[in-house]
Amino acid sequence: MVEHMFELPDPDAALSVVEDTYREESKLIARQLAAIADLLTVRTAEAEGIDPDPGWSMITGFTRTCAEVGAALNMAPAEASKLVVCAEALDMRLPRIAALLAEGRIDFRCVRAVVTRTELVDDDLVAKVDEELADRFRHWASWSRRRLITTIDAVVHAIDPEGVKERRATADYHRYCSVTKQLYGTALVHARVPATVGARIEQRITELAKSVCAKDPRTMDQRRADAFDALTENRGLRCQCGRDDCPVRGAGDDEPNRIGAVIHVIASAATVRGDSEQPGYLQGFGVIDAAQVRDIARNAAFRSVEEPTVTAEQARRYRPTAATARWVRVRDLTCRYPGCDRPAECCDLDHTTPFNHTDPAAGGLTVPRGLAAYCREHHRVKTFLTGRNGWRDVQLDDGTIVWTSPTGREYRTTPGAYDLFPQLRRQDAPAPSADPDDTPAEGLTLGRPTPRKRNRRRERAARVRRARRMLREQRPINAAQRELDRARRHEIKMRKRRNYSRFLRFLFKGDKPSNSPFAQWINEPLEPEELPPDWRPPPSPYPPQPDDPPF
Ligand SMILES: [Zn+2]
Ligand SMILES: [Zn+2]
Numbered sequence: 078m079v080e081h082m083f084e085l086p087d088p089d090a091a092l093s094v095v096e097d098t099y100r101e102e103s104k105l106i107a108r109q110l111a112a113i114a115d116l117l118t119v120r121t122a123e124a125e126g127i128d129p130d131p132g133w134s135m136i137t138g139f140t141r142t143c144a145e146v147g148a149a150l151n152m153a154p155a156e157a158s159k160l161v162v163c164a165e166a167l168d169m170r171l172p173r174i175a176a177l178l179a180e181g182r183i184d185f186r187c188v189r190a191v192v193t194r195t196e197l198v199d200d201d202l203v204a205k206v207d208e209e210l211a212d213r214f215r216h217w218a219s220w221s222r223r224r225l226i227t228t229i230d231a232v233v234h235a236i237d238p239e240g241v242k243e244r245r246a247t248a249d250y251h252r253y254c255s256v257t258k259q260l261y262g263t264a265l266v267h268a269r270v271p272a273t274v275g276a277r278i279e280q281r282i283t284e285l286a287k288s289v290c291a292k293d294p295r296t297m298d299q300r301r302a303d304a305f306d307a308l309t310e311n312r313g314l315r316c317q318c319g320r321d322d323c324p325v326r327g328a329g330d331d332e333p334n335r336i337g338a339v340i341h342v343i344a345s346a347a348t349v350r351g352d353s354e355q356p357g358y359l360q361g362f363g364v365i366d367a368a369q370v371r372d373i374a375r376n377a378a379f380r381s382v383e384e385p386t387v388t389a390e391q392a393r394r395y396r397p398t399a400a401t402a403r404w405v406r407v408r409d410l411t412c413r414y415p416g417c418d419r420p421a422e423c424c425d426l427d428h429t430t431p432f433n434h435t436d437p438a439a440g441g442l443t444v445p446r447g448l449a450a451y452c453r454e455h456h457r458v459k460t461f462l463t464g465r466n467g468w469r470d471v472q473l474d475d476g477t478i479v480w481t482s483p484t485g486r487e488y489r490t491t492p493g494a495y496d497l498f499p500q501l502r503r504q505d506a507p508a509p510s511a512d513p514d515d516t517p518a519e520g521l522t523l524g525r526p527t528p529r530k531r532n533r534r535r536e537r538a539a540r541v542r543r544a545r546r547m548l549r550e551q552r553p554i555n556a557a558q559r560e561l562d563r564a565r566r567h568e569i570k571m572r573k574r575r576n577y578s579r580f581l582r583f584l585f586k587g588d589k590p591s592n593s594p595f596a597q598w599i600n601e602p603l604e605p606e607e608l609p610p611d612w613r614p615p616p617s618p619y620p621p622q623p624d625d626p627p628f
Contacts, residue, residue: 088483088484089484089485092484092486099181099184100181100182102184102185103178103179103181103182103183103184103185104178104179104180106178106185107175107178107179108179110160110163110164110167110168110175110178111164111167111168111175111179113142113146113161113164114164114165114167116142116145116146117138117139117142117161117165117168119138120138120141120142120145121137121138121139121142122138123141124136124137124138124141125138139158139161139165142161143157143158143161144157146160162192163188166192166195167188167192170195170200170203170204170207171191171192171195171207172207173207173210174188174191174207174210174211175188177214177215182214182215183214186222187214190222190225190226190229191210191229194226194229194230195229197240197244198233198236198237198240199237199240202236202237205236206232206233206236209232209236210228210229210232213228213232213496219415219416219480219489219490220416221411221415221416221417221418223363223410223411223418223420223493224411224418224493224496226363226364227358227363227364227410227493227496227497228496230356230363230364231356231496231497234354234355234356234364234366235355235356238354238367241356241366242366242368243552243555245366245368245369246552246555246556246559247555248269249271249555250554250558251269252268252269252270252271253267253268254267254268254270255267255268266305271369272359272363272365272369273340273359273365273372273373275362276359276360276361276362277340279361280339280340280361281304281308282301282304282305282308283301285300285304285307285308286300286301286304286314288314289315289316289317289325290316290318290320290323290324290325292316292318292320293316293317293318294318295317300314340360340373341359341360341422342357342358342359342370342373342374342377343357343358343360343382343407343494343497343498344356344357344358344367344370344374345357345498345500346381348367348370348371349370349374349379353367354366354367355367355498356497357370358410358494358497360410360420360421361420364497380403382404382407383404384404384445385398385400385404385445387401387444387445391443392442392443392444393437393438393443394437394443395434395443396443397426397443397448401443401444401445401448402426402448404445405421405426405445405448405449405450406421406422406424406426406450407421407501408445408476408492408494408495408501409421409449409492409493410492410493410494410497411450411493412424412450412451412452412455413449413450413451413478413490413492414451414452414455414459414480414490415480415488415489415490417452417454419452421450421493424450424451424453424456425450425451425452425453426448426449426450426451427448427449427450427451427456427459428440428441428443428447428448429441429447429448429449429470429471429478430447430472446472446474446476447472449470449472449478462483467483468480468481468482468483469481475491475502476491476492476495477489477490477491561614564614565612565614568608568612568614569606569608572604572605573606575598575599575604576603576604576606578596578599579599579600579601579603580603582599582600
């Protein structure tokens with residue numbers, strides 16, 4: 078009989094250390110950031126003492142602080158200034174988020190996301206954003222990066238819709254596509270495009286890259302790069318396994334790729350009708366604003382996603398109905414394992430209570446609230462790491478899933494779409510129970526801090542004002558550009574339409590001209606279907622009246 082030479086470490090104790098250090102790390106960073114904010118106060122006061130009007134030539138308090146922080150932390154200037162911006166934002170704009178960090182309830186990753194995604198929100202609105210986000214984070218137990226970003230964006234969209242619209246117009250105005258020559262016979266392709274275009278490109282490249290057989294020797298990255306080339310040449314991707322019996326052999330180079338990209342957007346009917354500015358969700362990408370939703374909706378097919386009622390017979394079948402599957406994926410948005418980000422559209426649907434194949438009526442029924450989206454990896458975790466020493470999950474009536482880990486820890490995940498579409502929540506769903514962990518730990522103060530009013534506000538305000546002024550100046554330029562783009566698209570469409578009529582006339586009447594007095598243009602030669610870059614729409618026969626807005 079072999080005795081254990083030494084005792085194995087206790088997994089529960091080990092995990093406790095992981096949890097404690099995670100919280101301590103957040104608290105330490107909060108202390109560091111608060112100290113940086115203090116330093117900024119002092120240095121700004123000094124800088125303004127020399128010259129009360131911060132101008133160009135002087136070294137501002139911000140620059141002084143960045144220099145000192147950079148030296149102390151061995152940081153490059155850009156990195157140091159990001160940290161100082163973060164410290165300043167927590168101190169001046171986001172005191173409630175700062176308090177959560179100081180309590181170790183959220184981590185620095187979360188704070189950074191909040192700071193960058195709320196940077197251009199007006200000062201008079203940011204307090205509301207701070208409060209709303211802190212409220213939500215306080216009740217969260219498990220969240221993923223995607224979920225975090227979706228929530229921040231949804232809150233900013235709800236509180237500052239005008240600002241969001243303008244920032245998107247500016248970002249859209251700065252779209253570009255560049256190809257630069259690189260070393261060793263390669264090139265770098267860079268493009269900034271609307272999210273919807275990005276989603277389509279991503280989808281087509283992924284589909285092409287996955288269209289080869291499993292024996293293809295290339296890595297996924299290499300296949301994606303080759304797919305990009307195939308896409309520009311409008312052909313498929315040839316498998317390179319070299320086998321005679323390759324299952325996808327033949328579906329290669331010569332065949333034009335017929336894959337049409339389909340993108341899915343989730344939005345409320347009121348937004349599509351134009352009655353609401355509630356943002357939508359571009360699956361796999363994130364929050365998009367109501368105007369973008371309506372843009373897409375013009376050429377889209379619609380499906381209403383309501384919680385389906387299933388018949389008793391459908392509930393006893395293993396496979397969910399299409400409507401049920403759709404509803405669950407829309408409700409969950411991502412895999413429901415704590416922290417997982419994988420989009421629900423590529424997830425498996427799992428019966429939270431296992432389906433009973435021998436007696437379907439006795440097991441987990443195939444009903445909307447008995448299913449959840451799990452990515453393949455976490456579906457495996459649930460299926461194979463089960464039992465007393467494994468992972469167990471229970472789905473509550475409101476769609477919350479309570480996971481119990483091998484060491485008995487509980488993690489809760491709520492459906493992702495609830496952050497964005499509160500109307501999806503069941504009316505009679507129980508209110509979120511108070512977090513038992515909500516009581517402050519010893520030695521912590523939980524008061525509601527208010528932003529400190531200091532003269533360094535001026536310095537920050539000046540930087541933000543500059544950013545906002547740029548946005549304001551950009552507004553008419555964006556509107557004019559949008560109008561021109563629309564006119565160009567319309568002109569090309571009309572030219573194509575006229576050319577097609579001319580072609581039909583030629584088909585039916587040959588060289589004989591049409592003698593219809595209403596469409597003499599049909600006898601004219603074909604028009605070019607591309608516009609010169611300097612094309613402008615002809616002046617309107619109805620000149621604008623003095624009262625008309627300029628656009
Ligand atoms: Zn092959
Ligand atoms: Zn997952």
